Amino acid sequence: MPHVCIPRTIRASGPLRGGIAVPGDKSISHRALILSALAVGQSRITGLLEGEDVLATAAALRAMGVTIDRIGPGSWTVHGVGVGGLLQPERALDMGNSGTSTRLLMGLVATHPITATFVGDASLSRRPMARVAEPLGRMGADIAASPGTTLPLMVRGLCPAVPIAYTLPVASAQVKSAILLAGLNTPGITRVVEPIPTRDHSERMLAGFGAEVTVEETPQGRVISLTGEAELRPQDIVVPGDPSSAAFWLVAASIVPGSDLLVRGVGMNPTRTGLLTALRLMGADITESDARIVGGEPVADLRVRHAPLRAIAVPADLAPSMIDEYPALFVAAAFADGRTVARGAHELRVKESDRIAAMAAALGANGVAVQEHEDGLTVAGSGGAAIPGGGTVATRLDHRIAMSMAVAALHARAPVSLDDVAPVATSYPDFFSTLEAATAQERSA
Known part of the structure; x- marks a missing residue:
C-alpha cells in the first residue's frame, strides 16, 4: 500500500x-507478543501498544502459525506454539516501519527450520541490518540481504543452531535481544556481553516466562547467559x-x-x-x-x-x-x-x-x-x-x-x-x- x-x-x-x-511500552509490547508466541498455551497481554509497529510483529507471528486475538482495547490473547514450533510463512513478512520487529524476528527465525523474507517501507529499507545478521550468521543462519545488508532480506534458519558468546560492538538492545531469542531454540548456552548496558526488558521477561537466564556483572561488562531449548510457560502480562x-x-x-x-x-x-x-x-x-x-x-x-x-x-x-x-x-x-x-x-x-x-x-x-x-x-x-x-x-x-x-x-x-x-x-x-x-x-x- x-x-x-x-x-x-x-x-x-x-x-x-x-x-x-x-x-x-513499545519495546515491552513487541517482546510480550514474541515470548507469548513461544510459550505452550495461552498468554494474556493487557496494556499492549496498538501502534503499527507492534501490529506488524503480531501479523508476522500469525503468519508463522501463532494464534493471536484482540479481545478489547489493549487486551490480547496469544496461543503459543512452543519454542521450535514456528511454521514456514507462505509470503514475505511486511515489517512496515518497524526496525524492532525486523531485528527481533530475524533472531527468532534464525534457529527455526524455516525461511522467511522480510520487507518494509522506504524508511525501514534504508536501515542497516548487518549488526544483527553478523552474529546470527555465526549461529548458522543463512542470511541473504540487499546491498548494504538492508531489506528486502531473507533468513534461512538452522536447527539445531550453534550457541555463541558474542560481545556487542555497539550498545544495542535489539541486537542483544535478537541473539537471545535465537538462543532459545539452540542447544547449549548462548552468551551476550554488553560493555555498555542497554535496556533489559528481554532479560526480565525471559526469566518471567521461565527461561534459564542469568545476568552477571564482570570487568568486561554485563554478561547475559541463556540456556537453550527452553520451555516457556504462558503468562499474564501487564505492559x-x-x-x-x-x-x-x-x-x-x-x-x-x-x-x-x-x-x-x-x-x-x-x-x-x-x-x-x-x-x-x-x-x-x-x-x-x-x-x-x-x-x-x-x-x-x-x-x-x-x-x-x-x-x-x-x-x-x-x-x-x-x-x-x-x-x-x-x-x-x-x-x-x-x-x-x-x-x-x-x-x-x-x-x-x-x-x-x-x-x-x-x-x-x-x-x-x-x-x-x-x-x-x-x-x-x-x-x-x-x-x-x-x-x-x-x-x-x-x-x-x-x-x-x-x-x-x-x-x-x-x-x-x-x-x-x-x-x-x-x-x-x-x-x-x-x-x-x-x-x-x-x-x-
Whole structure:
C-alpha cells in the first residue's frame, strides 16, 4: 500500500494541564507478543501498544502459525506454539516501519527450520541490518540481504543452531535481544556481553516466562547467559506506559509557561530513564509518585511543571538509556538558557531517519541555532522565550521527529508545519488527540 502523507500545522498552545496516560511500552509490547508466541498455551497481554509497529510483529507471528486475538482495547490473547514450533510463512513478512520487529524476528527465525523474507517501507529499507545478521550468521543462519545488508532480506534458519558468546560492538538492545531469542531454540548456552548496558526488558521477561537466564556483572561488562531449548510457560502480562512516549509530555510541560501536567503509569526501568535524568540536570520540575511494580517493571506517575531550563553538557553515558528520546531532548535544549551540547549518540544516524540531521534541519528551519556533529548536536537555547517557528519540518517518515517538532511548536511565535504526521501511528496513534485534550484543559478553565 502506498504511503499517504498527512500534513499538519501546529500552533502555540496555552499551558498543558490535567492528567494523561501514555500508551503501552513499545519495546515491552513487541517482546510480550514474541515470548507469548513461544510459550505452550495461552498468554494474556493487557496494556499492549496498538501502534503499527507492534501490529506488524503480531501479523508476522500469525503468519508463522501463532494464534493471536484482540479481545478489547489493549487486551490480547496469544496461543503459543512452543519454542521450535514456528511454521514456514507462505509470503514475505511486511515489517512496515518497524526496525524492532525486523531485528527481533530475524533472531527468532534464525534457529527455526524455516525461511522467511522480510520487507518494509522506504524508511525501514534504508536501515542497516548487518549488526544483527553478523552474529546470527555465526549461529548458522543463512542470511541473504540487499546491498548494504538492508531489506528486502531473507533468513534461512538452522536447527539445531550453534550457541555463541558474542560481545556487542555497539550498545544495542535489539541486537542483544535478537541473539537471545535465537538462543532459545539452540542447544547449549548462548552468551551476550554488553560493555555498555542497554535496556533489559528481554532479560526480565525471559526469566518471567521461565527461561534459564542469568545476568552477571564482570570487568568486561554485563554478561547475559541463556540456556537453550527452553520451555516457556504462558503468562499474564501487564505492559507499563512507554517512557519514550512520556518524553514528549515531560518536555512539553517543561517548556510551555504555566503548565502542570500529571503523566500516569510511566515505566521507570533504570535502563530507560536517561531523559528524565538529563531534564532534571537542566532544572526541570518533575516529581514521582505512587511508585509500584507492573508486570515486573517499576512504574510511577510523573508530575511535571513548567520550569526554566539551563543548558548542560549531556553526559554521554546516558545515551543507551535515552537513545530514542534525543529528538525530544534537542527540543528541550532549544528553550534552555545557553548552549546545550549532546554528543556520544552515533546510533541516531541509523534510526528511522538520520535523527541528528533531521533535527538539525527541523530546528534550524524554525529559528533555532544548531551545530551538527557526527555524534550529536549543539543547540543554542532561547532562555525560555518562544522560538521563532514559522518553518516547515521534513519528518522523514520518522514518528519521533514529527512528535518532537509538534512539541516545539507549542511555544513558537509562528505556526510550525509538519509535512507528514502519518508515521506517528507507528508508536502513538492517540498523540494528537491527547495533545488537544491536555491544552483544552486551559481553554475550558
